[in-house]
Amino acid sequence: MTEHVVRELYPPIEPHDAGHLDVGDGQRIYWEASGTASGIPVVFVHGGPGGGTGPAQRRYFDPAKYRIILFDQRGCGRSTPHIADGADLSVNTTDRLIADMEKLRIHVGIEQWLVFGGSWGSTLSLAYAQSHRDRVSGLILRGIFLLRRSEIDWYYNGGAGHLFPEQWDKFVAPVPAEERSGDLVEAYHRLLHSGDRSVATDAAIAWSSWEAATSYLIPRPEQIAENEDPRFALAFAGIENHYFRNNGFLRENQILADAHLLAGIPGVIVQGRYDVVCPATSAWALHKAWPEADLVIVDDAGHSAAEPGIVHHLVEATDRFASLR
Numbered sequence: 001m002t003e004h005v006v007r008e009l010y011p012p013i014e015p016h017d018a019g020h021l022d023v024g025d026g027q028r029i030y031w032e033a034s035g036t037a038s039g040i041p042v043v044f045v046h047g048g049p050g051g052g053t054g055p056a057q058r059r060y061f062d063p064a065k066y067r068i069i070l071f072d073q074r075g076c077g078r079s080t081p082h083i084a085d086g087a088d089l090s091v092n093t094t095d096r097l098i099a100d101m102e103k104l105r106i107h108v109g110i111e112q113w114l115v116f117g118g119s120w121g122s123t124l125s126l127a128y129a130q131s132h133r134d135r136v137s138g139l140i141l142r143g144i145f146l147l148r149r150s151e152i153d154w155y156y157n158g159g160a161g162h163l164f165p166e167q168w169d170k171f172v173a174p175v176p177a178e179e180r181s182g183d184l185v186e187a188y189h190r191l192l193h194s195g196d197r198s199v200a201t202d203a204a205i206a207w208s209s210w211e212a213a214t215s216y217l218i219p220r221p222e223q224i225a226e227n228e229d230p231r232f233a234l235a236f237a238g239i240e241n242h243y244f245r246n247n248g249f250l251r252e253n254q255i256l257a258d259a260h261l262l263a264g265i266p267g268v269i270v271q272g273r274y275d276v277v278c279p280a281t282s283a284w285a286l287h288k289a290w291p292e293a294d295l296v297i298v299d300d301a302g303h304s305a306a307e308p309g310i311v312h313h314l315v316e317a318t319d320r321f322a323s324l325r
Contacts, residue, residue, distance in 0.1 A: 006308070007315040009059035015070075020080065021107050023100045025091035030078035031071040031104055035063040040137075040325055041110040042318070043069045043101065045117030045125045047143075049092075050239030052077025052232075056306070060116065060314050065322040069113070071104055073097055073124075076235040084234040089242045094249040098128050105135060114321055116314075118142035118305050119278055120240075123248060123255070126286075130261040139267040139293070140317045142310060143275055143303050144283040146255050147248035151282060156185050156244070160276045164214050171210040174203045185245050192238050201230050207237035214276045217302040259289035267293030268317040270310055272301035 015032035022028050035058070042061055046053050053070040061068050072079040074092045081087035101124075105113065114137050117125035122141040129136045145151060154160060161168030172180050179187045191203035205228050212227035213219055227233060243249070251257070267290065271283035280297060287295040298309040305314065 007312045007319070008308075009056065009311060009315065010062060011059070012055060013058050013063050015058075020078075021100075021104055023074075023096075023103050025096070026081070026088070027074050027091065027100075028080045029071055029074060029100055029104065030080075031069065031108070033067060033069055033108065034058045035061060035066045035068040037067060039063075039065050039067040040322060041067045041069065041113035043071070043105070043113050043115055045101075045115060045121040045128075046070075046073065046077075047117070047119035047121045048076065048236055048240055049073055049097075049120045049124070049243050050076045050083070050236040051120070052235070060305075060311075061318050062322055065325070066318070067110075069104070069108060069110070071100075073239075074100065075239055082231070082235060083238045084231045089238065092239060092242060093246075094124065094127055094243070097124055098131050101128050102132060102135070111135075112137045114138045114140065114318075116140045116318070119145050119303065120147075120243075122278075123147050126255050126262070127250065129265060130255070130258045133261055133265060136265055138321055139262075139265060140270075140314065140321070141267065141286075141293075142270045142305055142314060143278045144269060144271060144286050145278045146253070146282045146286065147244075147250055148253055148282075149247065151278070152185060152244050152247075154279065155277060156188075157183065160214060163276055167210060167213040170213075171206055174199075174206050185241060188237070188241050189245055192241055201234060204233035204237035205230065207241070208233040211236075211277060215303040216307060217272070217274050217300065223304075256285060256289045259286070262290045263292070265292075266321075268313075268320070269293050269295045270313045270317065271295065271297050272303055272307065272310060273297050273299045274301065275303040277303040 015034040018032035020028040075083040208227040301309040
């Protein structure tokens with residue numbers, strides 16, 4: 001009888017190369033490379049938008065087999081200028097992020113790479129693959145977010161609040177009482193762009209804390225505390241709100257409508273059964289539109305990529321892709 005081995009993250013590693021790439025519009029995106037220079041190229045596409053990258057994200061890949069590329073999207077993380085410092089949001093759009101990924105791919109000398117992304121990272125990964133399918137060797141996606149209006153309304157206009165009522169009260173607290181029955185994405189836009197920096201910061205922290213509080217099957221208070229950092233929150237909330245009030249700069253239902261462009265690209269979709277941020281209906285809809293992708297629904301997980309069941313299946317997926325070489 002074969003023993004079931006629970007996969008964990010690979011040990012911590014440091015990058016062997018890093019820099020800032022000028023992508024135009026006055027933007028310089030931070031990027032780094034770790035693992036093996038001759039290994040299988042993989043690019044990690046972080047969530048948010050506005051979440052930035054961190055050391056743990058290198059650890060989903062066997063460093064002896066992968067050339068691991070991480071980058072911070074415009075306006076967040078170590079990219080410059082930073083939204084918390086007043087960077088221009090008008091040049092922060094999905095088509096520009098897709099173009100940035102292509103510029104980075106060319107800059108680091110990669111012909112084709114495995115694309116790995118979760119949450120908003122799954123959105124951008126899918127949009128990139130549909131635009132540059134010949135540059136994608138495969139897709140590993142987690143916590144599927146198709147950026148349809150129904151998904152925005154579920155999470156920011158009351159649906160998810162039925163499951164986390166105490167956290168929902170904290171989320172709506174910065175919004176004037178008379179605006180709470182309207183579109184809270186729009187209400188937050190006004191708060192985040194207030195001329196009073198303290199109003200904008202308080203709103204950003206409330207927005208970011210809401211996501212942190214609802215991202216785990218078993219909530220982690222330490223994650224909420226990390227999201228309360230003002231600089232992180234201003235970028236995370238500011239960029240997310242900018243994208244969501246503009247429908248991600250995508251046509252409604254664009255990713256599913258264009259799913260035929262994914263034909264021939266191997267994929268793995270890992271989805272938490274109890275994901276409140278990005279409910280499993282989106283992963284199921286994507287799987288039906290792109291049936292050649294394997295769908296794994298993790299019955300004891302929520303949204304976060306750090307939950308043990310999600311980690312297991314993501315690492316299992318990267319190991320499987322590595323074994324094909």
